[in-house]
Amino acid sequence: xxxxxxxxxxxxxxxxxxxxxxxxxxxxxxxxxxxxxxxxxxxxxxxxxxxxxxxxxxxxxxxxxxxxxxxxxxxxxxxxxxxxxxxxxxxxxxxxxxxxxxxxxxxxxxxxxxxxxxxxxxxxxxxxxxxxxxxxxxxxxxxxxxxxxxxxxxxxxxxxxxxxxxxxxxxxxxxxxxxxxxxxxxxxxxxxxxxxxxxxxxxxxxxxxxxxxxxxxxxxxxxxxxxxxxxxxxxxxxxxxxxxxxxxxxxxxxxxxxxxxxxxxxxxxxxxxxxxxxxxxxxxxxxxxxxxxx
Ligand SMILES: [Zn+2]
Numbered sequence: 001x002x003x004x005x006x007x008x009x010x011x012x013x014x015x016x017x018x019x020x021x022x023x024x025x026x027x028x029x030x031x032x033x034x035x036x037x038x039x040x041x042x043x044x045x046x047x048x049x050x051x052x053x054x055x056x057x058x059x060x061x062x063x064x065x066x067x068x069x070x071x072x073x074x075x076x077x078x079x080x081x082x083x084x085x086x087x088x089x090x091x092x093x094x095x096x097x098x099x100x101x102x103x104x105x106x107x108x109x110x111x112x113x114x115x116x117x118x119x120x121x122x123x124x125x126x127x128x129x130x131x132x133x134x135x136x137x138x139x140x141x142x143x144x145x146x147x148x149x150x151x152x153x154x155x156x157x158x159x160x161x162x163x164x165x166x167x168x169x170x171x172x173x174x175x176x177x178x179x180x181x182x183x184x185x186x187x188x189x190x191x192x193x194x195x196x197x198x199x200x201x202x203x204x205x206x207x208x209x210x211x212x213x214x215x216x217x218x219x220x221x222x223x224x225x226x227x228x229x230x231x232x233x234x235x236x237x238x239x240x241x242x243x244x245x246x247x248x249x250x251x252x253x254x255x256x257x258x259x260x261x262x263x264x265x266x267x268x269x270x271x272x273x274x275x276x277x278x279x280x281x282x283x284x285x286x287x288x289x290x291x292x293x294x
Contacts, residue, residue, distance in 0.1 A: 007179060010228050011163045014156055015061065020127045025064050028127050031099040032056065032067045042094040052093060053106075059120040060113065061160060066123050067101035068116075069093075076105040081197065081255055084108060084115050087122030089131045100126035114165035121157035135195055136203040143204065143212035144219070147191050152223050154187035159227065180229040184237035188220065192241070192248045196267055200252060200260030206267050217241055245271035 020028065036054055043051045050072055056065040069091060080086035080103070091098040102119040104111055125131045132149035133142075162169055162179055169182050177185070198204050217238050224234050249268030253261060272278045 007163060011160065014160060014227075018121055018124045018128070018156060018160070019062055019064075020124055024127060028099060029065065035067075035096060035098050038096055039094060039098075042096060046094055050106075052091070052103075054101075057102075057116070059117060061117050061164060062120060062124065066120050067099060069098070069101050069103050070106045071103050073105040073107040076103060081252070082193075085111055085119050087119040087126070087131075089126040100131070112168070114161050114168045117164070118157045118161040121160050122153065125153055125156070134203075135198045138204065138208070140208055140211045143195065143208055144216065147195055147212065147216070148219055148223055150191035150194055151187045151220060152226075154190045155183050155224065155227055155229075158183040158186045178230070178233045180224070180233040181237060184224055184229065184234040188237055188241060189244050189248060192244050193252065196245070196248055196252050196264060197256070197260075199267060200256050200264045202260075202263070204263075206263045206270075209267055210270050213241075213245070242271055242274045246275050246277060 039054065052069040052071045054067060054069050057068045058065050071091075076083075076086070085102055085104045085108075087100065087102050089100045091101060091103065100123045102116065102123060122131065130153065132153050133146050135143060135146055138146060159179065162182055166179075169177060173182065195204070195209055199206050199209050220241065221231070221234070221238050224238070225231065245267065249264055249271055253264045253268060256264065269278070272282075
């Protein structure tokens with residue numbers, strides 16, 4: 001364990017707050033065993049896609065066991081783009097809804113400890129009913145609330161992960177970034193990627209996303225302050241929100257299939273507009289679209 005100094009108290013507080021009581025965890029394990037038993041019977045008839053394989057893994061941080069599912073690599077890649085692992089509050093397989101778990105693509109033989117532990121934090125959030133809802137078909141206010149809840153959920157997972165395994169912070173950033181700056185960067189960008197991807201998948205109108213993001217920065221700053229983040233450490237990340245929308249749209253546009261492009265392009269154009277990255281000619285070209293946002 002590295003010396004956390006002044007952050008040790010915050011680490012302890014967060015770890016305690018995110019550890020389900022023993023009884024609650026026992027109930028979770030009972031649900032897991034019930035699910036595995038049913039799955040064992042029902043999965044025999046499953047052929048396509050190859051059925052997931054499940055196991056229980058012990059967390060180093062929480063010293064408890066959690067369900068891990070090894071799933072089809074292509075299926076995982078479509079759902080959790082750029083991820084090595086992902087947590088969900090439930091996986092529907094063979095007509096059964098699983099308890100909260102971590103998903104890993106079958107192509108990954110081993111997964112970095114710190115990544116797995118990050119996902120266990122999300123499983124605990126689900127057990128404790130703190131896991132953010134999905135954005136699907138939400139109102140402007142709901143999108144705003146879910147976006148902030150995602151930032152919080154990611155901040156918690158990243159803070160516990162990076163405090164215990166600082167090597168998960170890229171080498172070139174480790175000496176320049178405080179843990180708060182790193183966690184703010186990760187949590188904000190992950191929430192942004194999630195909202196853009198879901199809009200690309202047609203679950204959320206780009207105009208709803210754009211309206212929900214209006215003057216969002218003070219609310220994001222308030223969330224980070226709740227975790228005791230030093231304001232001067234995170235102010236840059238918060239003020240870069242629209243630039244991150246710009247970058248994430250560009251990356252996701254290239255990575256996702258063509259049917260997602262139209263909504264992503266709308267968000268991307270808006271992000272370029274608000275960050276001053278469109279020249280006059282481009283503004284003219286996209287005026288029809290932009291008028292709807294002004
Ligand atoms: Zn996460």
